[in-house]
Amino acid sequence: MGTTQVEAAPEPKYWHLKTVLSEALDSEFSVGEILPNERDLAARFGVARATLRQALEQLELEGRLQRRRGVGTTVAPPRVGVAVASSADQEWPGEADGDAWQTVDSEPAVPPTAVAQVLGTAPGERVHRVRRTRVSQGRPVAAELLYVPASSVPELSAIDAPSGPARARAVLRELRRLGLEGQDRAVELGSARADDAKELDRLPGAPMLVVTTRFYSEGETAAMSVATYRADTCRLTFGDSGGVEIHHGPDRRAS
């Protein structure tokens, strides 16, 4: 074992490129700065543009870069910590989330089959669908759809009543009157639907962190929300002191 085999399994060009770029970002660029365009970068590194793009894609996925069509590629700020749940957090949507969420509107809609199963509604049955948007530091970071069966808010007039923001607030108000017995959440990776993408200023298919929350009341699932967060810019925080600063930096490891 004398020969120092550096490249026993040669790593792909885009992978090496990513590492090089990553280090350059740490040392030679500051947040918001614009990188050279892709054609120039590719030429500079002696690779095809597609290969260069593969590296940039990875860095964007990791929240290090931000790319905008027609504009350019910029160095992204550290991800924002977005509080999804505090420690003793058992609350209805809109109950104590301050000005983080902005209620958009409410319409009757048929929920996706997976949601209908959880809610226990008949397939094809319409429920209240409340749309909300979450803004953090001036930028939209999440879009939410909250599905509420008519049976959870019986005081509300017929489900086909006029839609709109006022209606949305009414649904949330009625929901708050129920006793909240518990809730559970799940986080998974998804991709932006066309409508979410537009709202969040991303392209369709962009990676999203999908948070589904189920609200229990009186032994039943009273409501269910599906919130999609921009995966490139968000760090979801759960716990006692949400939002502690952790930013990445040189991450080389010593043995």
Place this chain on the structure above:
Amino acid sequence: MGTTQVEAAPEPKYWHLKTVLSEALDSEFSVGEILPNERDLAARFGVARATLRQALEQLELEGRLQRRRGVGTTVAPPRVGVAVASSADQEWPGEADGDAWQTVDSEPAVPPTAVAQVLGTAPGERVHRVRRTRVSQGRPVAAELLYVPASSVPELSAIDAPSGPARARAVLRELRRLGLEGQDRAVELGSARADDAKELDRLPGAPMLVVTTRFYSEGETAAMSVATYRADTCRLTFGDSGGVEIHHGPDRRAS
């Protein structure tokens, strides 16, 4: 507004392709089934292989497909729900997580600078680094690195003492003797490092859900763990009844 403009903004081929394939998966394929190879699929749809691959990539990201080099593309089973925290969950690692986690070993190591900052250790200072692996339904789903400053486990012999599984268990045991005052977590999107990738049977750069947990004791951060979960196969659950079945299906939306 009389003309029915179906393609006002023509959607990209790969996007349309993804939709078509997604519906085919729902109706014509069952879990574990092998799809035709990429060259055949591309020919069948009349697109270049790269375009077809872009669609497959998306579907893999969403956990619908599984691709393995040298083998083929198969229909993935629904994501497994992996409990990350229960409701009243304030526990040290290894305290009550049953047989979910498997302790691998412990070595002295210099933590990444971001971790060192949180732990309050000097840059370059070595800490205990415990490695654990999480297995669910026979498959490895996560790899964890737990960083424990020597000051948190003072009873332990010098940090350079023999490494290995026994050492790892000793670190966890000592940690458990401390009073746990709180913890908070964050979830964000990351990509697999080369070593994690190998351990989790993925390629480097594969998308991962990175869960960082900070453990507080006596007003200090006593330890910090960084766990990376396979984003394609995992749904992280938090809450009262972790692991409720929610599987995707036809998700078309009616107005």
Place this chain on the structure above:
DNA sequence: AAGTGGTCTAGACCACCGT
């Protein structure tokens, strides 16, 4: 050895943003 997915190339055109 044959077949699979993964990487890479060189080029073209398109959609979008700013001026």
Place this chain on the structure above:
DNA sequence: CGGTGGTCTAGACCACTTG
């Protein structure tokens, strides 16, 4: 309008698994 990133092509070769 010119410049940017986004999409797409047709082909080549490589790394890996399996028979």
